Amino acid sequence: MKALQYVTVGAEPEVREIPTPEPGPGEVLLRVTAAGVCHSDDFVMNNPPEQFGIELPLTLGHEGAGQVTALGEGVRGIDIGTNVVVYGPWGCGNCWFCAQGQENYCSRAAELGIMPPGLGSPGAIAEYLIVDSPRHLVPIGDLDPVATVPLTDAGLTPYHAIKRSLDKIRPGSWTVVIGSGGLGHVAIQLLRYLSSTRIIALDVNDEKLEFARSVGAHEAVLSDDRAAGNVRKITGPAGASLVLDFVGFQPTIDTAMAVAGVDSDVTIVGIGDGKSAARVGFGISPYETTATAPYWGARAELIELIDLAHAGVLDIATERFSLDEAPEAYRRLAAGTLRGRAVVVP
Structure with missing residues (x-):
């Protein structure tokens, strides 16, 4: 499959061919329908990877939307074909913060080496994405994934x-x-x-x-x-x-x-x-x-935002880029010439 990867420190990200992943036990495979481009990616790429404990190459993209295409062993509660967005700040699921849905403040993520997609784990600017747990997926029904995917962070x-x-x-x-x-x-x-x-x-x-x-x-x-x-x-x-x-x-x-x-x-x-x-x-x-200085938001808050999107409350300004055009999206982001949010559509 194609994926946009940060390969070399100080260089632009590259569109590369990499193996299509398969879901392991408890995991979900998505066919990516939209992925957002964010200043956080630019920040990471302008600092030494060791500062964040990130290994290169890294597939970018922590705003992801997709359709469930395969389920790993033991996965329950989500059906193949469901259109979803990905809750990005993954946590352990068991600590006091995670028990309240505040995985953005998971107290054990660093200890366990848990990283968000695109910010340590393989990200969404690719044709397929592995999500570590179905609890990190929020169904979006018939919402347009391009207009909806920025809600996972920019919203x-x-x-x-x-x-x-x-x-x-x-x-x-x-x-x-x-x-x-x-x-x-x-x-x-x-x-x-x-x-x-x-x-x-x-x-x-x-x-x-x-x-x-x-x-x-x-x-x-x-x-x-x-x-x-x-x-x-x-x-x-x-x-x-x-x-x-x-x-x-x-x-x-x-x-x-x-x-x-x-x-x-x-x-x-x-x-x-x-x-x-x-x-x-x-x-x-x-x-x-x-x-x-807050960080991201809770899972319940993403569910609330999707409800607001269904109610037509939000009008997110987006500019679309193909996967091959994704490096240009990052150039535009760095130059400050985007109007609203850049979204890559594989």
């Missing part, structure tokens, strides 16, 4: 981040969304559906700001060295009750902290360079402001 991650702060974004509050791209444009739609908060989107050019307005932002502000002051002109002295930073570099984190109000949440979702951090302390940050 799940902001959904999780927003849900934990719903009590903060009361009517009359302001929420600031920094970065209106793959995750940010989904966050804006979720905020509009889940709350009455008013949304200020920050991004780097007029085209991206207009995109943010088109998906529901009430205000749009250029993300530059004057951004914090311009946001404060809108929010007034109260500041923002919630700030979602989908970029995560030091300038955007500093802006996030500068626009936050008293008793607010600053949620740093973007990976950035993996080194930037928020400054929190007496006289530095607003009183009782919480700064946090």
Whole structure:
């Protein structure tokens, strides 16, 4: 089968022919119908593989959708032919976090060497994908896999981040969304559906700001060295009750902290360079402001998102690429020229 693999440190990923996998006991084989491209992949490819314990070559793609084509010995509860998406942050299934469906925070994953598809285990940008357990599959029925597959990360991650702060974004509050791209444009739609908060989107050019307005932002502000002051002109002295930073570099984190109000949440979702951090302390940050960096979301939250998709709540902007065009999708991702989410269709 064909697969997009990261083969050589510092080089672009390559489309290669590799053996088609067969499911072992407890595993499920999917024929991939769509796979998302994400900044997390770019982050991994720009750092030494040993930093993450990853062996090369690695098939990329941690956003996956497919059709069940074969079941390993002992698999129950899923039928061949079922259309599904893959819950990516795999865990042990037994620890306290996993027992609540929060496999994204599995306490034993590192110890047991469990890694998400595309971020350590073979990923979804291929013709076929092995999923380690049927519990990591969510049926999608007749939903379009191309439009649905970004929900597994670009939807799940902001959904999780927003849900934990719903009590903060009361009517009359302001929420600031920094970065209106793959995750940010989904966050804006979720905020509009889940709350009455008013949304200020920050991004780097007029085209991206207009995109943010088109998906529901009430205000749009250029993300530059004057951004914090311009946001404060809108929010007034109260500041923002919630700030979602989908970029995560030091300038955007500093802006996030500068626009936050008293008793607010600053949620740093973007990976950035993996080194930037928020400054929190007496006289530095607003009183009782919480700064946090979440990771992905729970299995139950992905099921909820699929229900929202069936209800027609979300309109995910996607650009389609064939498997042979997948390297170009990563070039576009790195250049920042994608509108929404890139999806590879084998």
